[in-house]
Amino acid sequence: MEDYTNKRIDGRYEIQELIGVGGMACVYRAYDNIDDRIVAVKILKDEYITSEDFRQRFKNESKVIAILSHPNIVKVYDVSYGDRLQYIVMEYVEGITLKEYIRQQGRLQPREVIHFTAQILRALQHAHDKGIVHRDVKPQNILLLANGAIKVTDFGIARFSTGLTKSVTESAIGSVHYISPEQARGDTTDDKADIYSAGIVLYEMLTGSLPFQSENSVSVAMMQIQNDPTPPRQINPEIPAGLEQMTLHAMRKNPKERYQSAAEMILDLEELRRNPSVTFDYGYSVDTAPTKYVGKTVPKTPEPKKEDEEYDKAAANHTVPIIAGVVGAVVLVVLVLIGIFAWPNIGRVEVPDFKGLIYEKDIKTNLQDKKYKNFVITTQEGTTQDLSYTTPGQVYMQSITPKTRVKKGTAILLNIIKTDTGKERVKIPESIIGMTLAKAEDTLKELGLNVKSIPDSGSEKDIGKILRCEPEVGTEVEKGGDIQIWYAFTGQTAEVPNLVRTPPITIAEAIYYLEEKGFKLDQNNVKHADSVIEKDRIIAQTPSSGSYPVGSYVKVTLSTGKASKSDLAINLTLPDRNGIDGEFKVYINNELVKESTRTLSLDGNPYTYTLTNSGTNKKVTAKINNWQVYSATVDFTTVPPKVTNEVIANPDDYNIYLPDVVGTPADAGIIAITGAGFDNPTIIYREVRGQDEDGMIVDQSPRSGSNNVNNNYFPRGTKITITVGHYTPTSTTPPTSTTAPPTTPVNVTPSAQAGSE
Numbered sequence: 001m002e003d004y005t006n007k008r009i010d011g012r013y014e015i016q017e018l019i020g021v022g023g024m025a026c027v028y029r030a031y032d033n034i035d036d037r038i039v040a041v042k043i044l045k046d047e048y049i050t051s052e053d054f055r056q057r058f059k060n061e062s063k064v065i066a067i068l069s070h071p072n073i074v075k076v077y078d079v080s081y082g083d084r085l086q087y088i089v090m091e092y093v094e095g096i097t098l099k100e101y102i103r104q105q106g107r108l109q110p111r112e113v114i115h116f117t118a119q120i121l122r123a124l125q126h127a128h129d130k131g132i133v134h135r136d137v138k139p140q141n142i143l144l145l146a147n148g149a150i151k152v153t154d155f156g157i158a159r160f161s162t163g164l165t166k167s168v169t170e171s172a173i174g175s176v177h178y179i180s181p182e183q184a185r186g187d188t189t190d191d192k193a194d195i196y197s198a199g200i201v202l203y204e205m206l207t208g209s210l211p212f213q214s215e216n217s218v219s220v221a222m223m224q225i226q227n228d229p230t231p232p233r234q235i236n237p238e239i240p241a242g243l244e245q246m247t248l249h250a251m252r253k254n255p256k257e258r259y260q261s262a263a264e265m266i267l268d269l270e271e272l273r274r275n276p277s278v279t280f281d282y283g284y285s286v287d288t289a290p291t292k293y294v295g296k297t298v299p300k301t302p303e304p305k306k307e308d309e310e311y312d313k314a315a316a317n318h319t320v321p322i323i324a325g326v327v328g329a330v331v332l333v334v335l336v337l338i339g340i341f342a343w344p345n346i347g348r349v350e351v352p353d354f355k356g357l358i359y360e361k362d363i364k365t366n367l368q369d370k371k372y373k374n375f376v377i378t379t380q381e382g383t384t385q386d387l388s389y390t391t392p393g394q395v396y397m398q399s400i401t402p403k404t405r406v407k408k409g410t411a412i413l414l415n416i417i418k419t420d421t422g423k424e425r426v427k428i429p430e431s432i433i434g435m436t437l438a439k440a441e442d443t444l445k446e447l448g449l450n451v452k453s454i455p456d457s458g459s460e461k462d463i464g465k466i467l468r469c470e471p472e473v474g475t476e477v478e479k480g481g482d483i484q485i486w487y488a489f490t491g492q493t494a495e496v497p498n499l500v501r502t503p504p505i506t507i508a509e510a511i512y513y514l515e516e517k518g519f520k521l522d523q524n525n526v527k528h529a530d531s532v533i534e535k536d537r538i539i540a541q542t543p544s545s546g547s548y549p550v551g552s553y554v555k556v557t558l559s560t561g562k563a564s565k566s567d568l569a570i571n572l573t574l575p576d577r578n579g580i581d582g583e584f585k586v587y588i589n590n591e592l593v594k595e596s597t598r599t600l601s602l603d604g605n606p607y608t609y610t611l612t613n614s615g616t617n618k619k620v621t622a623k624i625n626n627w628q629v630y631s632a633t634v635d636f637t638t639v640p641p642k643v644t645n646e647v648i649a650n651p652d653d654y655n656i657y658l659p660d661v662v663g664t665p666a667d668a669g670i671i672a673i674t675g676a677g678f679d680n681p682t683i684i685y686r687e688v689r690g691q692d693e694d695g696m697i698v699d700q701s702p703r704s705g706s707n708n709v710n711n712n713y714f715p716r717g718t719k720i721t722i723t724v725g726h727y728t729p730t731s732t733t734p735p736t737s738t739t740a741p742p743t744t745p746v747n748v749t750p751s752a753q754a755g756s757e
Helices: 052-066 097-103 110-129 181-185 191-207 215-224 242-252 264-272 306-316 319-345 358-365 437-446 505-516 666-674 750-756
Strands: 013-021 025-032 037-044 078-080 086-091 095-097 142-147 150-152 347-352 376-380 395-398 405-406 408-419 425-427 450-457 468-469 476-478 480-489 491-494 527-529 538-542 545-548 553-561 566-573 577-588 597-604 604-611 620-624 627-635 640-648 680-690 697-699 721-727
Touching: 052 697, 078 545, 078 680, 097 142, 110 150, 110 264, 110 577, 110 597, 110 697, 142 450, 181 191, 181 215, 191 242, 191 264, 191 480, 215 319, 242 264, 264 395, 264 566, 376 620, 408 721, 425 721, 437 480, 437 553, 468 553, 476 604, 491 666, 505 553, 527 538, 566 627, 604 620
Parallel strands: 376 408, 450 480, 527 553, 680 721
Antiparallel strands: 013 025, 025 037, 037 086, 078 086, 095 142, 142 150, 347 405, 395 408, 425 476, 468 480, 491 545, 538 553, 566 604, 577 597, 577 620, 620 627, 627 640, 697 721
């Protein structure tokens, strides 16, 4: 079996790791580089690729899931039926199987069981509504997410419900513990088989064990047909009685005695959720006893004697009245029998089908109509995952199955969709019908809807165009909701050619390759995207691969010849300033790039900052403590970006340290300041009182602090003023020689100061 890890499939799916191995396929986690998402890719094993039976089964799975769209069913995004590789691209689900969770926990709590079972049943009801029976419902095929959500998967042996048969010998050996009795016998199966399997899953969650176990799979199958399970409360007395009743009701051997739909079972679950102590009375009216026949001996009629002929003639005159009496008696018996059988239905009425109706518009205003006035109708708001029901106020479930005959005055609960979910709603445009597939998908995605496209039969002239959608056009749906669209095809399919090539091709070349395979280019829906690939060359297509109806339209995306974004490397040598901190910031067109702000150690080492941006003529500047260290004009539409007018500051020009010279002799202080790089300090004198301050620096402007911080660093051209103390003795005798201090500031150069020494 080939390992696809670290390989790319069809130029789109980058296989990352193997996450599961099944009987006929392997499942990988992969990255979809077109839709930018993680997906699960299920690939048919190499040893089965030449088997038509396995190929058909694999193809059947994808076809079945393609028409399903439900939050509790794993979504399918893409399929491929190539001769060398067949795969299904599905939603990637982070979680474990329900089987693994049961093994971890043992018995599950009733509230958990109800929560999980309701989701499983909603998924099954959606499939059943589409005419699909799963036929392999088991905890191994149910995924549990971290948030408690359930996803049903693996529709590999699912079939459309009409005339289904499947013997136990054809089933997977691991599934025999969950199959219904009719499956085990090889009888025709329908959606009630899934109800039975769901009952066993429910049993296993409640008890932590399977109802029927044996080392021999055939023995287990026979138990499914013949044996009754041990009641769950005998294994776990803490199970609510109503939940046990539901479990055993779902597991009845006779399909007619089970729940008749998943929706019906959900109603009981909801009742149990509201009232954990509720119990149910499930009556089974089917007569399972064999029909008995009572024998009767009929005496042989003797031959009439000749002497009796006269008597017969006389008796014949009485025959007509006797026959009339017998007929009358028979009629009377028939009328009595009719009365006996009709008696239960006297005074009963048939339940209407409310599903799909808008309560306020279609029902509430017509409660006196003869269809509705015989019932007590109540409503309950909720949500449904069924695509068929999406309009606020629409009935999506009713408590009594349509066409059931019930007594007048019976209460019926209608579940209607919440009228206000708080989400923005959009209207499905009527123009969708008749659009090409590619354009319709784009239109609906722009409205914020999740689109699933399904091929359907149609005329030659409509190939690749939308025939219908669900919900219907004109319907208002929530943004972020699902929509299915059906497009026409004649039944003939072909592999879509790859148009994203090396070297990239033009539209004219694409038309040639498409027509060669029987496809058309959607020239009215050509998109453009930024890319460094040559302008007007094809860089993407939809669909990208797979088998599609001949005559379908293919949508392409052309390159603008410009990169969507590129990376600018700003390379600097930091100033060497004793490792003090410097705040680094980058600006684009004088606006701060917030994520660029960081603190650097000014230690003279190299430093590189990478700036990712898009567009042309961007003025980029970088600063350290408001000192501009870099500037350039950058065109980010090329890779690498085009840089002009680049200026990188000399790190030696960064602010220099100003020593604090207060308290030092004037000569030594001036040498320290000029030696640090400040030219021509200005000297002024000030009278002082103490002789010890004579000739000493008593003040400095600006003045540094005591620590090595940024406040001590100044530009080289900063004007430095120092004040030198001058002491005048207070003697009464005039000095023989006095040199008066200068009355104006003196600028001193280092050489002049040195000469004075």
